[in-house]
Amino acid sequence: MGIRLGFSELLLATLLLAASSCASSKSEGSKACPTGLPGATLVRVPAAGGGFYCMDRREVTRGEYQAFLDAKQGDVSGQPGLCADNAAFVPKLPDPNALDGYDSMECPTEHWVLEQYPERYPVVCVDFCDARAYCEWAGKRLCGQVGAGSIMSNMARDALFSAERSTRSEWYNACTQGGKTAYPYGDTFQPGACIDDGQASVGTLGEPLETSGCHGSLPPFDQVYHLTGVIGEWVNSCTEHDCGIHAGAGLPACEDFGVGWIMSINPHRGFRCCADEAEVKP
Numbered sequence: 001m002g003i004r005l006g007f008s009e010l011l012l013a014t015l016l017l018a019a020s021s022c023a024s025s026k027s028e029g030s031k032a033c034p035t036g037l038p039g040a041t042l043v044r045v046p047a048a049g050g051g052f053y054c055m056d057r058r059e060v061t062r063g064e065y066q067a068f069l070d071a072k073q074g075d076v077s078g079q080p081g082l083c084a085d086n087a088a089f090v091p092k093l094p095d096p097n098a099l100d101g102y103d104s105m106e107c108p109t110e111h112w113v114l115e116q117y118p119e120r121y122p123v124v125c126v127d128f129c130d131a132r133a134y135c136e137w138a139g140k141r142l143c144g145q146v147g148a149g150s151i152m153s154n155m156a157r158d159a160l161f162s163a164e165r166s167t168r169s170e171w172y173n174a175c176t177q178g179g180k181t182a183y184p185y186g187d188t189f190q191p192g193a194c195i196d197d198g199q200a201s202v203g204t205l206g207e208p209l210e211t212s213g214c215h216g217s218l219p220p221f222d223q224v225y226h227l228t229g230v231i232g233e234w235v236n237s238c239t240e241h242d243c244g245i246h247a248g249a250g251l252p253a254c255e256d257f258g259v260g261w262i263m264s265i266n267p268h269r270g271f272r273c274c275a276d277e278a279e280v281k282p
Contacts, residue, residue, distance in 0.1 A: 063118025
Protein backbone atom coordinates (compact mmCIF):
# COMPACT_ATOMS: atom_id res chain seq x y z
CA MET A 1 0.00 0.00 0.00
CA GLY A 2 1.43 3.40 -0.99
CA ILE A 3 2.12 6.20 1.45
CA ARG A 4 -0.02 9.29 1.04
CA LEU A 5 1.55 12.63 1.96
CA GLY A 6 -0.42 15.64 3.00
CA PHE A 7 0.17 19.01 1.41
CA SER A 8 2.44 20.25 4.22
CA GLU A 9 4.53 17.08 4.19
CA LEU A 10 4.84 17.23 0.40
CA LEU A 11 5.85 20.87 0.50
CA LEU A 12 8.49 20.17 3.15
CA ALA A 13 9.90 17.26 1.16
CA THR A 14 10.07 19.43 -1.99
CA LEU A 15 11.89 22.20 -0.14
CA LEU A 16 14.39 19.76 1.37
CA LEU A 17 15.06 18.22 -2.04
CA ALA A 18 15.60 21.65 -3.59
CA ALA A 19 17.96 22.69 -0.80
CA SER A 20 19.92 19.47 -1.17
CA SER A 21 20.17 19.95 -4.93
CA CYS A 22 21.32 23.54 -4.51
CA ALA A 23 24.01 22.59 -1.99
CA SER A 24 25.19 19.82 -4.28
CA SER A 25 25.46 22.11 -7.28
CA LYS A 26 27.44 24.64 -5.27
CA SER A 27 29.86 22.00 -4.06
CA GLU A 28 30.42 20.55 -7.51
CA GLY A 29 33.50 22.13 -9.05
CA SER A 30 34.12 24.34 -5.99
CA LYS A 31 37.81 24.86 -5.39
CA ALA A 32 40.01 26.45 -2.76
CA CYS A 33 43.65 26.54 -1.78
CA PRO A 34 44.93 23.50 0.11
CA THR A 35 45.23 23.96 3.87
CA GLY A 36 47.32 22.30 6.56
CA LEU A 37 50.45 22.13 4.41
CA PRO A 38 53.93 23.02 5.71
CA GLY A 39 55.01 26.62 5.29
CA ALA A 40 53.07 29.80 4.76
CA THR A 41 49.32 30.03 4.28
CA LEU A 42 48.35 29.88 0.61
CA VAL A 43 46.43 32.78 -0.95
CA ARG A 44 44.03 32.11 -3.84
CA VAL A 45 45.19 34.40 -6.66
CA PRO A 46 43.32 35.17 -9.88
CA ALA A 47 45.40 34.72 -13.03
CA ALA A 48 45.37 37.58 -15.53
CA GLY A 49 44.43 35.18 -18.30
CA GLY A 50 41.62 33.55 -16.31
CA GLY A 51 41.42 30.91 -13.60
CA PHE A 52 43.10 30.81 -10.20
CA TYR A 53 46.18 29.41 -8.50
CA CYS A 54 47.57 29.55 -4.97
CA MET A 55 50.68 31.33 -3.68
CA ASP A 56 52.44 31.43 -0.31
CA ARG A 57 51.63 34.72 1.38
CA ARG A 58 55.34 35.23 2.18
CA GLU A 59 58.76 33.67 1.69
CA VAL A 60 59.81 30.35 3.22
CA THR A 61 61.43 31.01 6.60
CA ARG A 62 64.48 29.53 8.27
CA GLY A 63 62.36 27.50 10.65
CA GLU A 64 60.22 26.07 7.87
CA TYR A 65 63.26 25.04 5.89
CA GLN A 66 64.75 23.43 8.99
CA ALA A 67 61.60 21.29 9.32
CA PHE A 68 62.19 20.13 5.73
CA LEU A 69 65.80 19.22 6.50
CA ASP A 70 64.74 17.32 9.62
CA ALA A 71 62.18 15.36 7.62
CA LYS A 72 64.54 14.53 4.75
CA GLN A 73 67.43 13.41 6.97
CA GLY A 74 69.89 13.91 4.14
CA ASP A 75 67.82 12.02 1.56
CA VAL A 76 68.20 13.81 -1.79
CA SER A 77 66.58 11.16 -3.96
CA GLY A 78 63.70 11.82 -6.33
CA GLN A 79 65.10 14.97 -7.92
CA PRO A 80 64.64 15.56 -11.67
CA GLY A 81 67.49 15.21 -14.12
CA LEU A 82 68.05 18.97 -14.05
CA CYS A 83 69.07 18.58 -10.40
CA ALA A 84 71.01 15.31 -10.69
CA ASP A 85 74.16 16.95 -9.33
CA ASN A 86 72.46 18.42 -6.25
CA ALA A 87 74.05 16.27 -3.55
CA ALA A 88 72.71 18.14 -0.50
CA PHE A 89 69.92 20.51 0.49
CA VAL A 90 72.29 22.63 2.58
CA PRO A 91 74.95 25.01 1.26
CA LYS A 92 78.66 24.65 1.57
CA LEU A 93 80.00 26.85 4.36
CA PRO A 94 83.42 28.48 4.30
CA ASP A 95 86.33 26.83 6.05
CA PRO A 96 87.08 29.04 9.08
CA ASN A 97 90.77 28.20 8.70
CA ALA A 98 90.94 29.18 5.04
CA LEU A 99 93.16 32.14 4.29
CA ASP A 100 91.43 33.23 1.10
CA GLY A 101 87.91 33.79 2.48
CA TYR A 102 84.94 32.10 0.81
CA ASP A 103 83.98 31.76 -2.83
CA SER A 104 80.67 32.36 -4.59
CA MET A 105 79.59 28.75 -4.04
CA GLU A 106 79.80 29.12 -0.27
CA CYS A 107 77.29 30.72 2.06
CA PRO A 108 78.60 33.19 4.63
CA THR A 109 78.19 31.45 7.98
CA GLU A 110 76.18 34.27 9.52
CA HIS A 111 73.46 33.74 6.91
CA TRP A 112 73.07 30.03 7.67
CA VAL A 113 71.94 30.08 11.30
CA LEU A 114 68.51 28.52 10.89
CA GLU A 115 67.76 28.46 14.60
CA GLN A 116 68.21 32.23 14.92
CA TYR A 117 64.89 34.07 14.42
CA PRO A 118 63.47 30.97 12.67
CA GLU A 119 60.06 32.48 11.97
CA ARG A 120 61.28 36.00 11.21
CA TYR A 121 64.00 35.57 8.64
CA PRO A 122 63.58 34.06 5.17
CA VAL A 123 65.85 31.16 4.38
CA VAL A 124 68.60 32.15 1.93
CA CYS A 125 71.64 30.46 0.37
CA VAL A 126 69.46 27.81 -1.26
CA ASP A 127 69.89 26.86 -4.89
CA PHE A 128 67.07 26.26 -7.36
CA CYS A 129 67.04 22.51 -6.73
CA ASP A 130 66.81 23.03 -2.95
CA ALA A 131 63.86 25.38 -3.41
CA ARG A 132 62.11 23.02 -5.79
CA ALA A 133 62.61 20.06 -3.44
CA TYR A 134 61.21 21.95 -0.44
CA CYS A 135 58.05 22.96 -2.29
CA GLU A 136 57.51 19.40 -3.50
CA TRP A 137 57.98 18.05 0.03
CA ALA A 138 55.47 20.61 1.32
CA GLY A 139 52.82 19.42 -1.15
CA LYS A 140 53.23 22.54 -3.27
CA ARG A 141 55.46 23.51 -6.19
CA LEU A 142 57.93 26.26 -6.96
CA CYS A 143 56.11 29.18 -8.56
CA GLY A 144 56.45 29.15 -12.33
CA GLN A 145 54.12 29.28 -15.28
CA VAL A 146 50.41 29.88 -14.79
CA GLY A 147 48.61 26.61 -15.34
CA ALA A 148 51.79 24.56 -15.10
CA GLY A 149 50.36 22.35 -12.37
CA SER A 150 52.91 20.17 -10.64
CA ILE A 151 55.05 19.75 -13.76
CA MET A 152 58.29 21.71 -14.15
CA SER A 153 57.37 24.45 -16.57
CA ASN A 154 60.72 24.79 -18.36
CA MET A 155 59.34 28.14 -19.48
CA ALA A 156 61.78 29.99 -21.69
CA ARG A 157 63.39 33.01 -20.05
CA ASP A 158 62.38 35.38 -22.84
CA ALA A 159 58.73 34.72 -22.01
CA LEU A 160 59.26 36.61 -18.78
CA PHE A 161 60.31 39.70 -20.71
CA SER A 162 57.32 39.59 -23.05
CA ALA A 163 54.18 41.71 -22.90
CA GLU A 164 52.18 38.63 -21.97
CA ARG A 165 54.22 37.68 -18.92
CA SER A 166 51.47 38.66 -16.45
CA THR A 167 49.38 35.90 -17.99
CA ARG A 168 52.26 33.40 -17.97
CA SER A 169 54.30 33.97 -14.81
CA GLU A 170 52.61 33.25 -11.46
CA TRP A 171 55.08 35.43 -9.58
CA TYR A 172 54.85 38.41 -11.94
CA ASN A 173 51.06 38.16 -12.09
CA ALA A 174 50.83 38.36 -8.30
CA CYS A 175 53.38 41.17 -8.01
CA THR A 176 51.62 43.34 -10.61
CA GLN A 177 48.14 42.51 -9.28
CA GLY A 178 47.11 40.82 -12.48
CA GLY A 179 49.24 43.00 -14.75
CA LYS A 180 47.74 46.26 -13.43
CA THR A 181 50.60 47.87 -11.45
CA ALA A 182 54.37 48.31 -11.65
CA TYR A 183 54.92 47.68 -7.94
CA PRO A 184 53.13 45.31 -5.56
CA TYR A 185 51.29 48.24 -3.95
CA GLY A 186 50.59 50.44 -6.99
CA ASP A 187 52.04 52.24 -9.99
CA THR A 188 54.19 54.75 -8.10
CA PHE A 189 57.27 53.88 -6.07
CA GLN A 190 56.66 54.39 -2.36
CA PRO A 191 59.90 54.68 -0.35
CA GLY A 192 59.75 52.55 2.76
CA ALA A 193 56.73 50.47 1.69
CA CYS A 194 59.09 47.53 1.17
CA ILE A 195 62.73 47.12 2.17
CA ASP A 196 64.66 49.69 0.14
CA ASP A 197 68.23 49.48 -1.08
CA GLY A 198 69.69 51.02 2.06
CA GLN A 199 68.02 48.38 4.22
CA ALA A 200 68.68 45.39 1.98
CA SER A 201 71.59 44.09 4.02
CA VAL A 202 69.27 43.43 6.94
CA GLY A 203 68.00 40.28 5.21
CA THR A 204 64.89 40.07 7.35
CA LEU A 205 61.19 39.78 6.71
CA GLY A 206 60.94 43.18 8.38
CA GLU A 207 57.98 44.12 10.49
CA PRO A 208 55.12 41.69 11.19
CA LEU A 209 52.91 41.01 8.18
CA GLU A 210 49.91 42.55 9.91
CA THR A 211 51.57 45.99 9.88
CA SER A 212 53.79 45.67 6.82
CA GLY A 213 53.02 47.91 3.86
CA CYS A 214 54.82 45.63 1.42
CA HIS A 215 51.79 43.94 -0.13
CA GLY A 216 49.25 44.44 -2.86
CA SER A 217 46.61 47.15 -2.71
CA LEU A 218 43.84 45.14 -4.39
CA PRO A 219 42.24 42.03 -2.92
CA PRO A 220 43.32 39.26 -2.78
CA PHE A 221 46.80 40.53 -3.71
CA ASP A 222 46.77 42.52 -0.46
CA GLN A 223 47.29 39.19 1.31
CA VAL A 224 50.59 38.47 -0.50
CA TYR A 225 53.64 40.06 1.14
CA HIS A 226 57.25 40.94 0.36
CA LEU A 227 57.37 40.16 -3.33
CA THR A 228 59.98 42.87 -3.80
CA GLY A 229 62.75 44.38 -1.74
CA VAL A 230 63.60 41.70 0.81
CA ILE A 231 65.28 38.94 -1.19
CA GLY A 232 65.38 37.65 -4.74
CA GLU A 233 63.12 34.65 -5.30
CA TRP A 234 63.76 31.58 -7.41
CA VAL A 235 61.01 30.74 -9.91
CA ASN A 236 60.48 27.63 -12.02
CA SER A 237 61.30 29.32 -15.32
CA CYS A 238 64.34 27.56 -16.66
CA THR A 239 66.49 26.94 -19.66
CA GLU A 240 68.96 24.06 -19.66
CA HIS A 241 71.13 25.23 -16.78
CA ASP A 242 69.72 28.58 -15.64
CA CYS A 243 66.51 29.50 -13.82
CA GLY A 244 64.70 32.73 -13.14
CA ILE A 245 65.14 35.02 -10.14
CA HIS A 246 62.54 37.71 -9.50
CA ALA A 247 63.23 41.00 -7.70
CA GLY A 248 65.97 41.00 -5.09
CA ALA A 249 67.44 42.84 -2.15
CA GLY A 250 66.61 46.50 -2.61
CA LEU A 251 64.97 46.03 -6.03
CA PRO A 252 61.51 47.63 -5.80
CA ALA A 253 59.89 46.97 -9.19
CA CYS A 254 58.06 43.83 -10.25
CA GLU A 255 59.86 43.87 -13.59
CA ASP A 256 63.25 43.37 -11.93
CA PHE A 257 64.25 39.94 -13.17
CA GLY A 258 67.42 37.97 -13.68
CA VAL A 259 68.67 34.43 -14.08
CA GLY A 260 71.08 32.26 -12.18
CA TRP A 261 72.80 28.92 -12.57
CA ILE A 262 70.60 26.31 -10.90
CA MET A 263 73.31 25.36 -8.38
CA SER A 264 74.24 28.94 -7.46
CA ILE A 265 73.49 30.37 -4.04
CA ASN A 266 73.28 33.89 -2.68
CA PRO A 267 72.78 35.27 0.85
CA HIS A 268 70.06 37.54 -0.56
CA ARG A 269 68.09 34.89 -2.45
CA GLY A 270 65.28 32.63 -1.26
CA PHE A 271 61.90 31.48 -2.54
CA ARG A 272 58.21 30.90 -1.92
CA CYS A 273 55.90 28.16 -3.18
CA CYS A 274 52.75 28.00 -5.25
CA ALA A 275 50.09 25.31 -5.60
CA ASP A 276 47.07 24.34 -7.64
CA GLU A 277 43.59 24.72 -6.24
CA ALA A 278 42.01 21.66 -4.68
CA GLU A 279 38.45 20.43 -4.99
CA VAL A 280 36.36 21.31 -1.96
CA LYS A 281 34.68 18.20 -0.60
CA PRO A 282 31.03 18.66 0.34
